[in-house]
Amino acid sequence: MGAKALDPLDLYDVRSELSEDEAMVKDTVGRFVDDRVIPLMREAFEQHTFPMELVGEVAALGLFGSSIDGYDCAGLNGVSYGLICQELERGDSGLRSFVSVQSSLVMFPIHAYGSDEQKDRWLPAMARGEAIGCFGLTEPHGGSDPGNMKTHAKKDGDDWIINGAKMWITNAPIADAAVVWAKTDEGVKGFIVEKDMPGYATQEIENKFSLRASVTGAQFFDNVRVPRASVLPGVSSLKGPLSCLTQARYGIAWGVIGAAQACLNEALNYSQDRVLFGKPVAHTQAMQIRLADMARRITTAQLLALRLGRLKDKGELTPSQVSLAKWNNCRAALDIARDARDILGGAGISAEYVPIRHMLNLESVITYEGTETVHQLVIGKELTGVNAFG
Ligand code: TGC
Numbered sequence: 001m002g003a004k005a006l007d008p009l010d011l012y013d014v015r016s017e018l019s020e021d022e023a024m025v026k027d028t029v030g031r032f033v034d035d036r037v038i039p040l041m042r043e044a045f046e047q048h049t050f051p052m053e054l055v056g057e058v059a060a061l062g063l064f065g066s067s068i069d070g071y072d073c074a075g076l077n078g079v080s081y082g083l084i085c086q087e088l089e090r091g092d093s094g095l096r097s098f099v100s101v102q103s104s105l106v107m108f109p110i111h112a113y114g115s116d117e118q119k120d121r122w123l124p125a126m127a128r129g130e131a132i133g134c135f136g137l138t139e140p141h142g143g144s145d146p147g148n149m150k151t152h153a154k155k156d157g158d159d160w161i162i163n164g165a166k167m168w169i170t171n172a173p174i175a176d177a178a179v180v181w182a183k184t185d186e187g188v189k190g191f192i193v194e195k196d197m198p199g200y201a202t203q204e205i206e207n208k209f210s211l212r213a214s215v216t217g218a219q220f221f222d223n224v225r226v227p228r229a230s231v232l233p234g235v236s237s238l239k240g241p242l243s244c245l246t247q248a249r250y251g252i253a254w255g256v257i258g259a260a261q262a263c264l265n266e267a268l269n270y271s272q273d274r275v276l277f278g279k280p281v282a283h284t285q286a287m288q289i290r291l292a293d294m295a296r297r298i299t300t301a302q303l304l305a306l307r308l309g310r311l312k313d314k315g316e317l318t319p320s321q322v323s324l325a326k327w328n329n330c331r332a333a334l335d336i337a338r339d340a341r342d343i344l345g346g347a348g349i350s351a352e353y354v355p356i357r358h359m360l361n362l363e364s365v366i367t368y369e370g371t372e373t374v375h376q377l378v379i380g381k382e383l384t385g386v387n388a389f390g
């Protein structure tokens with residue numbers, strides 16, 4: 001019996017480990033990405049704009065807050081959320097970012113720490129894509145160390161007054177509501193700041209060379225008065241925002257696999273078509289080693305993500321395990337994108353092919369949600385028991 005032909009983008013047949021429902025989620029989102037997302041993304045990236053026309057379609061597919069039960073959300077498991085991120089990021093990291101922020105960084109904290117009124121008001125609207133959210137944690141003086149935030153809130157009767165600034169906030173200029181983290185006398189609290197609250201302003205960060213199909217901005221708080229009803233009542237420590245990061249990092253560990261698959265696919269096609277020195281360059285030993293190495297890294301990332309997802313769905317996931325996967329999979333995807341760019345030679349710098357766009361995007365993805373160094377030090381602390389931060 002001849003050997004079964006393997007899928008070059010799934011050498012270990014990870015797909016066969018998915019349940020029927022999970023495979024259906026993957027295929028549905030995959031079709032959406034092929035039909036609707038990929039045709040738009042090159043131009044969106046070149047225009048430095050997020051394709052807002054996709055928001056309604058993403059909502060109709062149930063991709064916002066997909067892990068939440070109720071509130072018009074899909075109530076899918078963690079593996080399905082991972083697969084959603086993977087398929088979306090095969091299109092572009094900007095769209096996956098949009099869904100990560102809305103789902104993991106805005107709907108998750110409202111669901112986990114919000115009041116019933118906050119949940120009723122925001123979650124269904126966000127699930128339908130009628131309200132857009134953003135997450136303000138990073139500040140201009142140093143995002144890796146959010147415990148050193150300067151933004152603060154003081155009680156004034158029943159209200160809170162927020163002063164400070166946030167930087168590099170995905171969707172800030174287009175968001176209806178921002179979950180903003182600020183220091184208070186009672187610990188770090190989350191505030192739902194609405195776009196028209198007096199004293200609140202945003203400014204778009206122009207001229208990015210990465211994540212161009214995503215809107216990024218700064219936030220400014222000048223005596224912004226927020227009613228008690230807009231404070232998340234369920235958390236008063238840094239654990240609040242850091243727990244949101246665990247959710248988003250989990251999605252990123254899956255998402256970047258999609259970007260890497262898109263790059264390997266392009267490198268495979270190109271190197272098989274490109275005839276150099278009398279034969280397709282894919283027939284040379286040197287090229288096959290490079291392609292094999294990409295497949296090795298993708299396979300490792302896929303197995304890691306699936307194991308992580310199964311742990312999440314059993315309620316056994318730890319933040320350090322997420323750090324390891326975020327670090328490994330972002331590093332693998334970025335290296336693959338850079339190598340695919342090179343395999344295409346001069347064509348690799350053209351937007352006609354996907355590697356350069358994914359490569360530039362992944363420079364952000366490896367930095368946000370904790371830089372590579374931050375995740376390495378999290379693992380160092382796990383291994384030694386010694387905190388090397390600070
Ligand atoms: P540390 O003392 O270690 O922890 C404070 C408390 O938080 C708990 N904790 C976590 N809980 C859940 N998930 C995590 N990942 C957690 N990490 C820590 C911890 O157990 C402790 O709880 P308790 O009860 O003992 O108080 O805090 P630290 O100040 O030493 O910080 C550690 C460090 C460096 C790992 C943390 O500050 C960090 O992760 N820094 C990186 C910051 C970061 O990733 N920022 C991302 C901003 S959002 C973003 O980038 C969005 S991009 C969105 C997109 O477009 O997709």
Ligand code: FAD
Nearest residue numbers: 135136137138142143144168169170364368369370371373
């Ligand atoms: P810094 O923290 O200043 O780090 C600078 C360098 O120092 C890095 O190389 C880092 O690894 C290194 N370093 C840090 N600590 C140590 C140490 N102990 N030892 C040795 N080296 C160290 N944030 C949000 O809150 N919400 C968002 O929606 C959001 N979206 C983003 C979108 C984009 C496109 C980008 C680029 C960023 C976004 N961020 C967001 C911010 C992101 O989380 C931060 O950029 C990231 O956490 C790093 O912070 P920083 O840029 O201030 O770098």
